[in-house]
Amino acid sequence: MSTFGAVAFDVTHSHTKLDKDTAYGKGSLDGNSFRVSYSKDFDQLNSRVTFAGYRFSEENFMTMSEYLDASDSGMVRTGNDKEMYTATYNQNFRDAGVSVYLNYTRHTYWDREEQTNYNIMLSHYFNMGSIRNVSISMTGYRYEYDNQADKGMYISLSMPWGDNSTVSYNGTMAVGRTAVRSVISAVSMTRLTIS
Secondary structure, three states, rough: OOOEEEEEEEEEEEEEEEEEEEEOOOOOOOOEEEEEEEEEEEEHHHHHEEEEEEEEEOOOOOOOOHHHHHEEEEEEEOOOOOEEEEEEEEEEEEEHHHEEEEEEEEEOOOOOOEEEEEEEEEEEEEEEEEEEEEEEEEEEEEEOOOOOOEEEEEEEEEEEEEOOOEEEEEEEEEOOOOOOEEEOOEEEEEEEEOO
16 A cells, blocks of 8 residues: 555446335435545554545435335335444554554435434454463444434353364443343354265
């Protein structure tokens, strides 16, 4: 990747003909979607910044999934994006066996409230005595929509067991509009067969 990083720009045009009244409209609809993205690696820091930047969609722009939904008269329109901003950051600390991932996404729509998402993930790879390649990761998230918010955390732990097996633990805690929804954990063993 060059010193200044990589920049991309694209335009997508949609032409749709709807023969009946739908939540998406009726008749011929034409729209455009414009997107610009940027990405840069910082090799000395073992990190990458991605600004998949900015996308603007005209009100009559339809994706393929929206077009398929429009054929079902009972469907409520779910897309209708107006603007989207997204940025991610990855950082690896190789000596410590730690990686960090950050993500921010904001959607605005033509016909409803905006939505904002935040994600952060921390991963750690290490040896525990004679047990090698143990991994643990924690992910926190917050989703904001309709003036409400969901937030929660995922925890995952994995370690080798025996010669060709892995033991893993996964836990989830989610807090939504009412209260804590669930805490789920599981232990699984996977045996690998190498021929």
